[in-house]
Amino acid sequence: xxxxxxxxxxxxxxxxxxxxxxxxxxxxASFKTEVEAxxxxxxxxxxxxxxxxxxxxxxxxxxxxxxxxxxxxVVSTAIELVIAVPAAFAMAFYPTKRTRGxxxxxxxxxxxxxxxxxxxxYLLSRDFHLLDTRIALIIIYVLSNLPIxxxxxxxxxxxxxxxxxxxxxxxxxxxxxxxxxxxxxxxAPGIASTALxxxxxxxxxxxxxxxxxxxxxxxxxxxxxxxSAPQGLFxxxxxxxxxxxxxxxxxxxxxxxxxxxRGLTFGAVK
Amino acid sequence: MSGAGVSDPAGRRGTPAxxxxxxxxxxxxxxxxxxxxxAPSVLLLLxxMIVPLAMTLYFSFRRYNLLNPMLHGWAGLSNYRYLVESxxxxxxxxxxxxxxxxxxxxxxxxxxxxxxxxxNEFPGxxxxxxxxxxxxxxxxxxxxxxxxxxxxxPVNGLIGYLTRAVGLGAxxxxxxxxxxxxxxxxxxxxxxxxFLILFTSIQSVDESSVEAARLDGAGPIAIFRHIQVPHMxxxxxxxxxxxxxxxxxxxxxxxxxxAGGPGIxxxxxxxxxxxxxxxxxxxxxxxxxxxxxxxxxxxxxxxxINTVAKRLDV
Numbered sequence: 001x002x003x004x005x006x007x008x009x010x011x012x013x014x015x016x017x018x019x020x021x022x023x024x025x026x027x028x029a030s031f032k033t034e035v036e037a038x039x040x041x042x043x044x045x046x047x048x049x050x051x052x053x054x055x056x057x058x059x060x061x062x063x064x065x066x067x068x069x070x071x072x073x074v075v076s077t078a079i080e081l082v083i084a085v086p087a088a089f090a091m092a093f094y095p096t097k098r099t100r101g102x103x104x105x106x107x108x109x110x111x112x113x114x115x116x117x118x119x120x121x122y123l124l125s126r127d128f129h130l131l132d133t134r135i136a137l138i139i140i141y142v143l144s145n146l147p148i149x150x151x152x153x154x155x156x157x158x159x160x161x162x163x164x165x166x167x168x169x170x171x172x173x174x175x176x177x178x179x180x181x182x183x184x185x186x187x188a189p190g191i192a193s194t195a196l197x198x199x200x201x202x203x204x205x206x207x208x209x210x211x212x213x214x215x216x217x218x219x220x221x222x223x224x225x226x227x228s229a230p231q232g233l234f235x236x237x238x239x240x241x242x243x244x245x246x247x248x249x250x251x252x253x254x255x256x257x258x259x260x261x262r263g264l265t266f267g268a269v270k
Numbered sequence: 271m272s273g274a275g276v277s278d279p280a281g282r283r284g285t286p287a288x289x290x291x292x293x294x295x296x297x298x299x300x301x302x303x304x305x306x307x308x309a310p311s312v313l314l315l316l317x318x319m320i321v322p323l324a325m326t327l328y329f330s331f332r333r334y335n336l337l338n339p340m341l342h343g344w345a346g347l348s349n350y351r352y353l354v355e356s357x358x359x360x361x362x363x364x365x366x367x368x369x370x371x372x373x374x375x376x377x378x379x380x381x382x383x384x385x386x387x388x389x390n391e392f393p394g395x396x397x398x399x400x401x402x403x404x405x406x407x408x409x410x411x412x413x414x415x416x417x418x419x420x421x422x423x424p425v426n427g428l429i430g431y432l433t434r435a436v437g438l439g440a441x442x443x444x445x446x447x448x449x450x451x452x453x454x455x456x457x458x459x460x461x462x463x464x465f466l467i468l469f470t471s472i473q474s475v476d477e478s479s480v481e482a483a484r485l486d487g488a489g490p491i492a493i494f495r496h497i498q499v500p501h502m503x504x505x506x507x508x509x510x511x512x513x514x515x516x517x518x519x520x521x522x523x524x525x526x527x528x529a530g531g532p533g534i535x536x537x538x539x540x541x542x543x544x545x546x547x548x549x550x551x552x553x554x555x556x557x558x559x560x561x562x563x564x565x566x567x568x569x570x571x572x573x574x575i576n577t578v579a580k581r582l583d584v
Contacts, residue, residue: 008490009392015384016398019462023404025428026416038426041435083314086307094304102312104575109319111571113519115540116564119547119556120325143318150311175303204409206522207540211548221522224411228418228526235419235426242412253407254400261470264463264512268578269471269505 023246030239037235052240062223062241069219069245072134073202076141077195083142084149085191089179091150092157093165103154106147107266114144114207125212132214140212141202148201149194152263156190157183193259196252200260203249220245326564329557336551349558359559361534362542366566369453369538370517374510376457381464381509382502385472386494388465399469406462410522417455418444418527448528448536455523460516464509471505472498504577511574518567539563 029037031048056062091099121140122131130136160183168182184191206221213222224245227238253260261269333345353359388399405413422443424430430440443451475498483493499506521540524530530537530545537545539559547556 005390005392008387008390009395012384012387012390012392012398013394015387016401019458020401020404022413022416022421022458023408025420026412029420037420040426040431042428042431083310087311090304090307096304100579102308104579106311106315107578108571108575109315111515111567111574112319112323113515113540113563113567115519115521115543116560116567117322117326118543119329119553119560120322122547123325123553124322143314146311146315146318175307200407204407206410206525207519210411210522210525211544221409221411224409224415225522225526227415228411233419238415238419242416246408246412249409250404250407253403257400257403257466258470261467265467265505265508266578268508269467 026239026242029236030243032236032239034234034236037239052236053244055237056240056244062244065218065220065223066244068134068213068217069203072137072141072217072219073199075134076138076145076202077198079138080142080146080149080198081191081195084146084153084194085184086175086179088150088153088157089183092154092160093162103151106150110144110147118211121208122211131212132216132218134217136212137205137208137217137219140208141198141205145198145201148263148266149198151266152194152197152259153187153190155262155267156187156194160186190259193256194263196256197260197263200249200252323564326557326560329553330561332554332557334553334557336553345554349554352555353558353562358534358537358542359562362537362539362559363562365449365534365536366518366538366540368449369456369520370514372453373457373460373517374513376453377461377464377513378506378509380461381468382499382506383494384461384465385468385502386490386498388469389472389475389498403462403466405459406466408459410459411526413459414455414523414526417458418451422451444528445532448532452520452523452527452536455527456517456520459523460513463513467505467509468502471502475501507577508574511570511577514570515567515574518563518570539566 028044030052031050032043032046033049033051036043036046091103125131125136130139164182164186165178168178173181203219204221206225209219209222210225213219224238224242227233227241330349331345331347333341333343333348335341384402388395388402392398419427421428422430424440424442424445429443434440441447480493480497483497488496519540520538521544524536524538524541525544528536530541539562543556543559543563546552546559550556
């Protein structure tokens, strides 16, 4: 039985409002004029305007950045799932004596800090003419998130009764038939949350997108960074651009919060 | 196939021996069928791990500057020696350790406390939880710029206004307390991560033992210390290790706020490597720093892998 506690409830709500406040404040600023946004004392009540959103969309570039983000995160997630689903399937249902070692080794590749390999990745991208292309980021995101995808899918697949796969096998199904016709419908929620986590990670990734893109392939994190230049400091526009950049991902995060724990802790916490 | 079934006196009616043998084999896929399923992942990760690692290691012993093609050949340990002697490395290491340590301390302590508080039932619990975890889903460049400008700007920011209003005057956060400012922002981003995982873990605390402790007169603090925190032990270690891996590479927040300054006050290892490689084009020096970052991360990684391995029942 859970205990209801008024004091704890009030405290929790204060914490929640405090944690969310910067985002709320940003949302407010996005509806202010540039003058109102920097006004002191700060304005809590004002005539909201959609001017900033209008301006952002007028700026043809914004949609290009947004589109880069969509393409990079969706395509990298799709490729990754195609590679990870069969691997997780084989390891979850037909483990060999090497499966355990393979899984832990995959996890260890995630431990390589991006900064440690910045130099070679930058040089390789340059030599293959992939600097400032979406392909470079897609490749990097597929590879760096692959261990998370395999692990997360593995933990979901493990919870699926093995008998069902074996039954389909007895009925004469091949490997791919088993995966597509039997497994996928059963684990659709697990695959959906794996996809969501990977889209979130790719969408928000800033290290590689800042270092490997300039203009053509720059996704939103790099575009937002361009607001840091002192001469381009428009708080209201920065806020509007930020709201648009984080809104879809925030919703994804809310939907999948529970399953994310599994992916982010490699199954150690469920 | 030669006959376990035949010699089986119990006799499986209607199941001839050959059929049984075949079923037994057919229930499983052959290695020749499952290996190709795993191979692409393994091969890709193998390349992804070995090639850049080998290149970083190789470059770290080379003289290599993108601006000066005349400079080449083996450098021995001079890239490392230069890093050590210039003092930049020690400063960057110190900044990295302070950042990681401070963010870890803040996020784990508050994450655990928040998790315990949210373990209570109260109206709107689900919505409150969503609000708390939201910062984690915000891209780092947005978080950093919103904090730096809208909130922490000494002239027009909200915090400056509030501190002036109560007579404390405004603080030039990024000028005076740059490291604390960045730690503050990063902690705000990662506190939700710690909270989310610790909250998930605390959900599985045995309610009856909490109830029993309560009947014995234990207050919420005693329950937190003696039941909830020990229960979260593994989750806490996972949070510490996962965060460390990510926090060693904090980059975007520094990039858009202080650019490593003032001076080198906020230049961590990640930013140092970036400066050496992409601003100074010193591939050799940057690679040497990269090798050090990799070693640092791997010390933490060993602990993490051990923790996960204990839980993995394959």
